[in-house]
Every structure is written in structure tokens, then in C-alpha cells.
Amino acid sequence: MVTLYDVARLAGVSTATVSRVVHGQDGVREGTRARVRQAIEELGYVPDGAAQSLSRRRKDVIGLVCKEREIDDALENAGLLYYDQVLRGVEERIRYHDWSLLITFMQSDATGQPDVPRLDALSGKVDGILIGEGFVASHYIERLAARLPVVVIAGIPGGQGADVVAADNFSGSAAIVTHLIAEHGARRLFHVDGPPDAPDAIERRLALHYVLRSNPQCELIGSAHGIFSVHSGEQAGEELLARHGGALPDAVVCANDQMAIGVLRAFAAAGVRVPADVALVGFDDIYPASLFDPPLTTVHQPTRMLGERACARLLDRIADPTLRPTVDLLPTELVLRASCGCPHGTATRQAVKTLEFSSADLAAAAPGSRIARQAGSRVPARASRQPSRKPAKA
Amino acid sequence: MVTLYDVARLAGVSTATVSRVVHGQDGVREGTRARVRQAIEELGYVPDGAAQSLSRRRKDVIGLVCKEREIDDALENAGLLYYDQVLRGVEERIRYHDWSLLITFMQSDATGQPDVPRLDALSGKVDGILIGEGFVASHYIERLAARLPVVVIAGIPGGQGADVVAADNFSGSAAIVTHLIAEHGARRLFHVDGPPDAPDAIERRLALHYVLRSNPQCELIGSAHGIFSVHSGEQAGEELLARHGGALPDAVVCANDQMAIGVLRAFAAAGVRVPADVALVGFDDIYPASLFDPPLTTVHQPTRMLGERACARLLDRIADPTLRPTVDLLPTELVLRASCGCPHGTATRQAVKTLEFSSADLAAAAPGSRIARQAGSRVPARASRQPSRKPAKA
DNA sequence: ATTTCTGGTGTAAACGTTTACATCACGTTT
């Protein structure tokens, strides 16, 4: 390994001078600089990152912890694009700052018990951590957050130590349900819900109920819980047909696109036409949503932006550790395709305005729920972009 | 920051003892061990990765350099899944070994001029590098390879310093063309080729010609070059219709799935039916290939395996730097769906056998081509799995 | 009672940078 000493010896200077040249600092005579450059080139010297980190007390690396999926079905795998997009958002930010990104995939464990040794090891190699929601128990996130800045992506505004950047599921869900009611005259709704305590499912569910509450002329004729998979959506669709086949609902609201696609399959098998017989909407705007027949009306998640914002926030926290953790809700978009009854071939996107509402509203919508308890900490998506100052670089 | 010294002080022992406890080495009395554990827990101590790396002369990190894509069209983005899959393969290997993965995205620059400072910085932070093909000029890869182990994914067996792990494009392409000829009686073919000098396009093109050469009853009635995008495929399809609309070919062979989808669109617009009027095949088996009407017959790339193998090889090279660089060609799979004329709804997969052939064959197929020149270095995919020994862990 | 072993523990020197501070040569000012 070629070290600073080797370069210094060859150029006939001290290591301090070599270091100065490497970092383009001035106060080195032109001739000396040239000699050092020459030596560096000749030896192919590259500074050792570990030694730099140790000396600078800064690693210039952030960690990203993603959830590992096991499912091998192609459609389920479309969900891969989620972290993939987040990743690109993160990387975009990071590159601009000359930092690096350390990636770790973690088993999604139902108990929320993470692989503690691996997380610990990660935390020793980075200056801050970005972590996806839903597979690391929050008390462990707290433990991490006590040691270094942590930003939870798509998380619940839960603990005290970590920042949260999430999509505004509530407003998005409210918007799509409102669209069905206001634009397509839906009155009788069926809900294909997600798992009872999945954070995303909770927010979307609450919004549905919130909108129904404000529209007394409407009625929820039934609901089924799925697990966000196509198959579970298909089952939900069959269940719906068995129970309400005689009098179909006006619209079926699904907690995500995969389940909506499952419902679509069940309907197709039973000869039920979408949207002629019943309207159908999903959530997330996964890539293939636009490819089905009919193309799926859904709510677009700002995945890439999620990554960007989370990363920007993390870098800010690292630069100034005294910053208090915040919650940042990013706006979603309503993507109107044909499955809701909008004209075919005219996909349009509408920005979703963030709903402001009181703790009382939320408590009424879902008394005792986690989100109601946290309504106080809920902050509107900030249009204001906080100037993410470039950390002073050596 | 909590250091080893803090723990040692609190536990009333030396740093050496703490280190021993941290790494579970024996030769520490049970009582002492307990005291140290207690102190670690109390202080929330986590070893500093930078200091460990420096001391051990090993970072336990490998770098992955991916090509950054700019295109925002959803379908083009399906290609994202490519690196995404590779990434998961890599991560799977790495996790097992307790290493970490440092990711970097690089602009795809036509000139192949990489962001040298960023690559250099990366090389100082890792023990080895995995790099995607096609956006870093090979002489620069050589420069990296002189410093540390480098494995090129999907690369050309080019330089002397770096290992190569790639899909066996040649055999895959030969297999799909042979399928069209042998199973569906195709005689008159049209080729929608990729960019003239893209490595993948070259291999696939050579295989097409190789097969035609062995089937004199067949004829290439024309070809068009695209740039691997849907749009360019659409143009190629229109061109085909303009020139050969009166006497359609039996089959259209596309250099990738995106272009095949473009051709499909052009055909649909002109009322040409696939596969009734003409057979159509792609390459890569991108995720949405199965969703089109008709579902696309194509060649599956072992993307995840590519990542796994590349990573395994890199770890081996790191463990034993005296190893000579190798070329590893992974087998592809033929995915028969309906677009080639196979019965609808019965997607089948067939392993593609690696073709063995001589330099003379290749030279004949494409005299003077890069691949012909390198035929000598072409090695068959090894069924033998080299025992990727777990590096001795402290 | 000495010697020899052995297991437990401590000491201190790396590892390759960065950087505050010291030094020095050489002009400028008085």
C-alpha cells in the first residue's frame, strides 16, 4: 500500500505538505506542488479512507437500511422499485456532497426484532442512518438515534430521537376517495384494507373514514383485510362478490395497487367490468399500474423525493447535531386513469393538497389510535425548502 | 463518542481486555467478561469502524459502481430493475460474510470518461470494487485494478487486471433464434439491432449471424439499429413496415425487450397481429415483458446471480490477491411466452446450454471484431461452484 | 523450596491521516 510517507519521501517533503497538496490548499510553492503531484502520479497514491475518517472524526458515509423482500413473484417484486427509487433520491443528494452510501438489507421480521449486531456494526461505520419503516422496532430505532442522527423513511412520527420523512398518506387517501364520491357519484363503497396495524394502512383507512364522515350520503357496505399482496387482493375480491355480488358497490377502494390488481383479476374472472360495473382504485402508483386494463387510478407516492428529503435532512442533522428531530410529510399526487371511471387514455395528475386537521378530528376518526395520539406532532408538508447547507468540506 | 478507553476505565481493565470481550475471544475470566459487558451496555459502546479498518488493514467494505440512468419514462425505468437485482445478489453474498456495500452511481458518459476523483475516493474506502459495464473506459478500470481487486459485471473480457462476470448473451441469442427457426419454421427474419458497439448488442448480433450461417435455408431480409429504447423500437417497426409491409418477415428478433415492445406498438398501430402475422422476440426478460399482449418471448438474464457470482469472486480475490483474473459466463434461460407463436398462457422456461465454439468460428462470424479477438479468453460457464471460503473473521 | 508451566491481564507500538504549532529563510520596516 502506498502511503503519504512514500509520497513525501519521493518528493522530498514532509507528509504535511503532501496532505496540503492532496487537498488543494494553498500555501505551497508552485515548484513543490508540482514535485508532489509528480510523486503522487508516479506511485498511484490514493489516500486511505479509514485513516482519513479516523483523523477527521468524520466518515463522510451515511447508512441506508432497507427491507429485504423474499417474495419472488414478478408483480410483488414491482415493489422493489420503491426502495430503488428512494435509493436514487438519496444517492442524488449524497453525490452532490461527496459522501458515500452504505447499504444494508434487513430481513423483514414480523416481531420487529432487528439483527442487532449488524445494525450496531453499521452504526460504527457511518455518520448517520436512513432507515425504512416497518421492520425495526421503534425502541431500537431510539437506541440508534441516541448515538447518531437517524431519519426514518415512511415512518410514523413516533419516538423522540429520530426524524421522520413520509408521504402524506392521509391526504392522498382522502383525495382519491373524495374523487370517487364527488366526480363519479359513488355512494356505496367497499374497502380492501391493509393489515390492521401497518402504518400506511392505518393512515389510508383513517382518511377513508374521515371522508365518509363528512359525506353522510355515502355508505361503507363492507370491507376486507388483505396483506398488500396480489393474492390477498384476489381473495378480497372473491369475498366481495360472494357477499355483495347481487348489489355491487359503486366503488372499491384498495389500500395499495397490488391488492387492486388482485381485485381486478377476481372481477375479470367473474365477468364484472371495471369501471362500467364498479369503479376501482389503488394506492402507490407502482410501475405496472398503468399497464393494466383498465389502467389503474391511484395515488402517486413521491418515492424519489422521499429519499432526497430524508437524505438532505440527515446531512443537516449531521452538520448540526443540536437540531431537534422533525416530521416532514411530503405531498402525494392523484393519478386519474380509467379504472375509476375517468375517460380512457387521458391519465391526469393532480397535486394533493395537504389536509390540515385538528387532533380532535383525528381522535374522532379513530379514537385511541396511534395516529390520533400523535396528531399533535403532525406537521404539514413544508413548501419551504430548508436550505440544506453544504457541510464545510475540508 | 464512547471509546474503548471509556469502557476499559469503567470496567477497571485494559483496552486489550475490552477488545477481547468485544470479539468474543476466550482467555478472559468469566467475571471480568461480565464486568466489561456491563460497562459496554451501560455506555452504549459501539466500536468505531474507521479505527478498526485502520488497525486491521481491512475495511470489510466493497464498492459497487452502477450506471445512473436519466430517462424518466416508466417503461425505460423498468431497466432499473437490472441493477436492482444485481444489487440484491451482491448484498445476499455480502451479508453472509459480514461485509458492507458502498454504492455509487455514475453518470453514463458517452466518452467513457468517468468521474475520476470520485472513483479514486471510492477506491480508498473499500477493499474491492464491483463495476457495471459500459460507462467507465477500460483503461481506467485497469488503473483501478492495479490498486485493488476489481470485478466487471456484464463486461467484456477485455483488460488484464479485472475479473469479468457476464451473462452468456451469445448462447442466449443463438437459442432464441434457433427456437424461431426450428420450432416455428421461421425462414425470413428481420433484426432490430442495438447500437453498433454496445457489448451486449455485439454478442447478440453475432449469435444471430452464427445461427443463420448454420441454417442456409433462412434469410435475413433486413435490419435496423435502435438504441435499446421503446421509442427507437417503434421507429424500427415503422421502418420495417414501410420497407417490407407487403411481404412481412416470419419473425422479428429484437436486441432487447424495450425495443420489442416498441415494435409491438408499431405493429398494433398498423393492425399487424403478433404472432399470427409475424413472430416477435426480445431479450432480457424485463419485468413487464410478461404483461403485454401477447406476452413476450425473450431470454432471461440471470441478474441476481450475476451479482452473487461477481461478489463471490471479488471476495475470493480480496482473500487471495494472488488469484489471476478470470472470465465467468453465466447461462441464460429461454422464456417462451406467446409472442413467438408458442401457445398462449403456457410460459415455459428452458435452460440455455452454453455453446462451445472456436476462435475460428467467431472470427468467421465477425472478422476483426473485438469479441473474435478475445475468443481465446472465453471460458465456459463453470458449473463448478468455487468454494467461496469465509474469510477468517477475528 | 525451587522451577516450570499456564491462563489472565496489561503495555505499547503500530495502522495512515490531519493539523496545530514550531521553525526557518528572506524580505521589510524602523
Place this chain on the structure above:
DNA sequence: AAACGTGATGTAAACGTTTACACCAGAAAT
């Protein structure tokens, strides 16, 4: 001529680990 900048360079002490080696107490062998 002495004192004083000033700009270029060197010195050496961190940074937080790991680990070869030294040391020491007590048990076992003589």
C-alpha cells in the same frame, strides 16, 4: 543593524482500534 513580518515547510500529537509481547500470580512438577 536590529526587529519584525510573512510565506513555506516540518514536527509531532492526536484519532480509536488491534495485537505481539511482557508480565504476573498461582498451580503443578521436580
